[in-house]
Amino acid sequence: MRSSDTWICVADGSRASFYRCDGPHSDPEPVLGFGIPADRRPFPGRVAGQLERAARIRLFDHLVLVAPATVLSALESCMDDATRTLVVGAVDRDQSRSTPRELATCLRDWLPH
Numbered sequence: 001m002r003s004s005d006t007w008i009c010v011a012d013g014s015r016a017s018f019y020r021c022d023g024p025h026s027d028p029e030p031v032l033g034f035g036i037p038a039d040r041r042p043f044p045g046r047v048a049g050q051l052e053r054a055a056r057i058r059l060f061d062h063l064v065l066v067a068p069a070t071v072l073s074a075l076e077s078c079m080d081d082a083t084r085t086l087v088v089g090a091v092d093r094d095q096s097r098s099t100p101r102e103l104a105t106c107l108r109d110w111l112p113h
Helices: 043-056 067-077 099-105
Strands: 004-011 016-021 062-068 087-092
Touching: 004 043, 004 067, 016 099, 043 062, 043 067, 062 067, 067 087
Parallel strands: 004 062, 062 087
Antiparallel strands: 004 016
């Protein structure tokens, strides 16, 4: 996987999708080979753990979170400080069924210009 400027984490409380946006005028692309492990931690902790791992190995420089308010709050509270500082935007909305183009429209203020 190559490094990406901005990652987008779209979650709905039971599943999460990860996208990257490498530059202006490009739709977010799914991050392949990156998912949520099945373990005993609650869902927000598993998502936060994966984002922390990706941040540690510098797969992204900026992160945008998209989730309903309760999920968003839980994700942010589970993240370590280093990953939390990479969050450049948070959208309180369920966009889990959005296409990459719909995400780009919704997130245009936080994606690379």
